[in-house]
Amino acid sequence: MPPRVDREKCDGCKAEEEPLCAQICPGDLMVLGENRKAHCRQPRDCWDCMSCTKACPVGAIETRTPYQLGYHVARLIPMMGTNTITWTCIDLNGKVERFRYKNRTT
Amino acid sequence: MAKELPKDLQEIPTEVIDTDLLIVGGGNAGCFAAIEAKKLAPELKVTIMEKAHISRSGATAAGMDAINTYIPEGKTPEDLVRWSRSQVGGGPIREDLALSNAQNLNEAVEDLERWGLPILRDDEGKAQYRGGWDVSIHGEQLKPIMAEKAMEMGAEVYNRIPATGLLMDGDRCVGAMGFGVRNGKFYVFRARAVIVSAGGAIGLYKSHTSDATSSHHQVWGSPFNVGSAYALGISQGAEMTSFEQRWVATRTKDFCGPVDTISVGYKSLITNAKGERILQKHYAHLGGDKAPRYIRANAPMEEWLAGRGPCYADTTHLGPEEVKEMKIDYLNERPAFVLFLAARGQDISKEPIEVYGSDPYVVGGHTQSGYWVDMERMTTVPGLFAAGESAGGNPNKFVGGCAAEGKLAARGALKYLAGVTQPELDRQQVEREKERVFAPLLRGPEFDGVSPTEMEERMQRLMDEYAGGTTQFYRCNEERLDYALKHLKILEDQTRYLYAKDLHDLMGAHEVIDRLEVAEVLVHHLKFRKETRWQGWQTRSDYPEMDPKFDCFVESRRHKETGEIEMFTRPYEQLVPGDRCQP
Numbered sequence: 001m002p003p004r005v006d007r008e009k010c011d012g013c014k015a016e017e018e019p020l021c022a023q024i025c026p027g028d029l030m031v032l033g034e035n036r037k038a039h040c041r042q043p044r045d046c047w048d049c050m051s052c053t054k055a056c057p058v059g060a061i062e063t064r065t066p067y068q069l070g071y072h073v074a075r076l077i078p079m080m081g082t083n084t085i086t087w088t089c090i091d092l093n094g095k096v097e098r099f100r101y102k103n104r105t106t
Numbered sequence: 107m108a109k110e111l112p113k114d115l116q117e118i119p120t121e122v123i124d125t126d127l128l129i130v131g132g133g134n135a136g137c138f139a140a141i142e143a144k145k146l147a148p149e150l151k152v153t154i155m156e157k158a159h160i161s162r163s164g165a166t167a168a169g170m171d172a173i174n175t176y177i178p179e180g181k182t183p184e185d186l187v188r189w190s191r192s193q194v195g196g197g198p199i200r201e202d203l204a205l206s207n208a209q210n211l212n213e214a215v216e217d218l219e220r221w222g223l224p225i226l227r228d229d230e231g232k233a234q235y236r237g238g239w240d241v242s243i244h245g246e247q248l249k250p251i252m253a254e255k256a257m258e259m260g261a262e263v264y265n266r267i268p269a270t271g272l273l274m275d276g277d278r279c280v281g282a283m284g285f286g287v288r289n290g291k292f293y294v295f296r297a298r299a300v301i302v303s304a305g306g307a308i309g310l311y312k313s314h315t316s317d318a319t320s321s322h323h324q325v326w327g328s329p330f331n332v333g334s335a336y337a338l339g340i341s342q343g344a345e346m347t348s349f350e351q352r353w354v355a356t357r358t359k360d361f362c363g364p365v366d367t368i369s370v371g372y373k374s375l376i377t378n379a380k381g382e383r384i385l386q387k388h389y390a391h392l393g394g395d396k397a398p399r400y401i402r403a404n405a406p407m408e409e410w411l412a413g414r415g416p417c418y419a420d421t422t423h424l425g426p427e428e429v430k431e432m433k434i435d436y437l438n439e440r441p442a443f444v445l446f447l448a449a450r451g452q453d454i455s456k457e458p459i460e461v462y463g464s465d466p467y468v469v470g471g472h473t474q475s476g477y478w479v480d481m482e483r484m485t486t487v488p489g490l491f492a493a494g495e496s497a498g499g500n501p502n503k504f505v506g507g508c509a510a511e512g513k514l515a516a517r518g519a520l521k522y523l524a525g526v527t528q529p530e531l532d533r534q535q536v537e538r539e540k541e542r543v544f545a546p547l548l549r550g551p552e553f554d555g556v557s558p559t560e561m562e563e564r565m566q567r568l569m570d571e572y573a574g575g576t577t578q579f580y581r582c583n584e585e586r587l588d589y590a591l592k593h594l595k596i597l598e599d600q601t602r603y604l605y606a607k608d609l610h611d612l613m614g615a616h617e618v619i620d621r622l623e624v625a626e627v628l629v630h631h632l633k634f635r636k637e638t639r640w641q642g643w644q645t646r647s648d649y650p651e652m653d654p655k656f657d658c659f660v661e662s663r664r665h666k667e668t669g670e671i672e673m674f675t676r677p678y679e680q681l682v683p684g685d686r687c688q689p
Contacts, residue, residue: 026159046321048321048323049328066319089445103224103245
């Protein structure tokens with residue numbers, strides 16, 4: 001399920017040699033375009049592991065369910081804290097759920 | 107990043123790295139192998155060759171919601187072997203390997219907890235079991251935790267270097283070769299021993315959601331584990347075991363997510379369209395809802411075939427707190443399943459979760475396909491060890507067992523490498539591999555050929571229809587398998603038409619080459635087992651019954667010179683007493 005990059009928010013991780021999403025993607029799918037914005041080069045090949053979405057320091061990446069499998073539009077937004085993760089899920093009817101828990105003990 | 111692509115081989119630099127122990131694939135088993143090796147021999151150089159980035163690579167890249175095997179108080183390693191054997195219908199399994207794994211299992215799981223993995227415990231500090239053997243974890247950070255420990259212990263990590271071939275000294279493995287997907291260099295790693303722990307093979311078959319969706323990789327296992335672990339050894343004549351015992355599992359439909367989470371963890375029973383509990387109804391004699399794994403995998407598909415689909419994991423008894431806990435489990439393992447439910451607007455306490463069969467995989471951490479290894483986890487190629495999904499003979503390893511096996515392989519490799527020296531580098535061999543590896547990139551912009559994606563899709567459709575994929579309800583017969591082999595041979599010949607427009611594409615070209623190698627061996631295994639032992643995992647329409655003659659391991663070996671695949675058997679040896687079909 002392909003990640004979508006918000007071009008307004010993405011700054012291409014200027015200080016890094018390559019954007020964090022490109023560094024982390026297990027499928028080598030995220031790349032920096034000539035416009036200095038990251039994008040997914042072959043959306044069909046994404047495994048929806050959400051590693052890029054978790055790694056993005058400015059929250060510019062959103063993982064979407066392809067329309068052929070799920071309807072428009074639901075969102076799942078991870079926020080990485082110190083030893084915790086908080087997920088916000090918004091379903092297609094606008095219902096919001098939050099999940100916050102410890103993902104590391106040290 | 108290389109801006110300009112090379113025009114010829116001379117422009118491509120070769121980097122040679124000398125190490126003591128090389129680990130090909132820094133996933134779960136690979137990280138544990140590296141950590142164990144550095145713990146036992148801090149003076150040795152341990153190098154990990156990693157195709158992706160070690161922080162999020164391999165089968166556990168997205169995280170994990172449970173450790174499926176952790177021996178509880180009052181139970182023994184022998185009990186775990188009995189359970190594992192019963193889950194594969196009485197085997198045959200390698201009980202020698204299974205026992206040694208089980209004896210090292212809890213220590214590996216406790217390592218993870220010490221390094222920071224949250225294992226859910228009750229007020230008295232006891233691990234929360236969700237079934238007989240599996241404990242709940244908040245494993246969103248599982249992979250980063252292992253990776254950080256491996257680096258902290260001093261393992262040297264080379265990211266973004268897929269391995270393409272083993273470096274050989276006669277029949278002995280003395281390293282591996284590959285290329286940098288970022289910098290375009292050719293890499294030669296020389297080592298006194300090599301552990302291959304590069305996962306299993308996903309994407310040999312077409313996934314049932316890949317047609318007419320934007321999601322070709324809507325599969326259960328990591329689609330970036332393409333079978334290279336096996337292909338590296340197959341091409342050097344390593345013996346492979348039990349490929350025909352494919353892993354097929356009941357998964358959530360339209361999003362190939364795990365079902366044990368809901369069926370075992372939340373007591374959601376599997377039902378058909380009529381609301382009948384299908385496992386209890388048809389398989390009570392085999393344990394009903396606790397029937398062997400292949401029965402549980404196959405049952406919903408049999409219902410579809412009989413006109414009684416769709417099938418469900420019935421979640422409608424769950425209260426709001428349980429629904430929330432279950433969603434947290436998914437967020438830890440396959441977070442996008444929670445997104446999928448939201449995109450369906452589905453309240454699972456009112457509507458059950460639909461389930462379906464997955465596409466088939468070759469994964470030795472789940473079923474028992476992989477390298478034939480000895481007790482030190484050395485393959486039949488001297489100097490080459492295997493661990494995790496890559497090592498065969500021992501099913502139901504999962505996260506904890508693959509970790510334990512990483513440790514065992516490291517111990518075996520250290521013993522071996524103490525007695526050997528590094529030979530001179532065979533430059534001719536290196537040049538031959540370099541030429542083979544970069545060929546798809548050097549065919550020029552005018553080359554009229556085939557893209558890696560085109561070839562992959564042809565192979566996946568072929569395997570699905572002729573080698574027992576999901577659309578065929580996992581069934582195959584001699585004629586279909588012969589057809590599959592004939593076309594796999596054509597595809598293998600046509601790999602000379604593969605072209606890559608960049609380094610990412612070059613990785614794709616080698617992925618399809620490796621998958622073809624594994625697919626061919628798999629079809630030979632399916633052909634050889636002329637019986638049906640594990641319906642769904644291995645169903646022969648032309649031999650629908652079990653045949654006692656095949657109560658043995660089916661083995662294969664590719665002849666290095668002729669390329670022919672030789673099939674043979676090895677006997678099963680029962681070490682743990684008891685009824686083989688009972689846990």
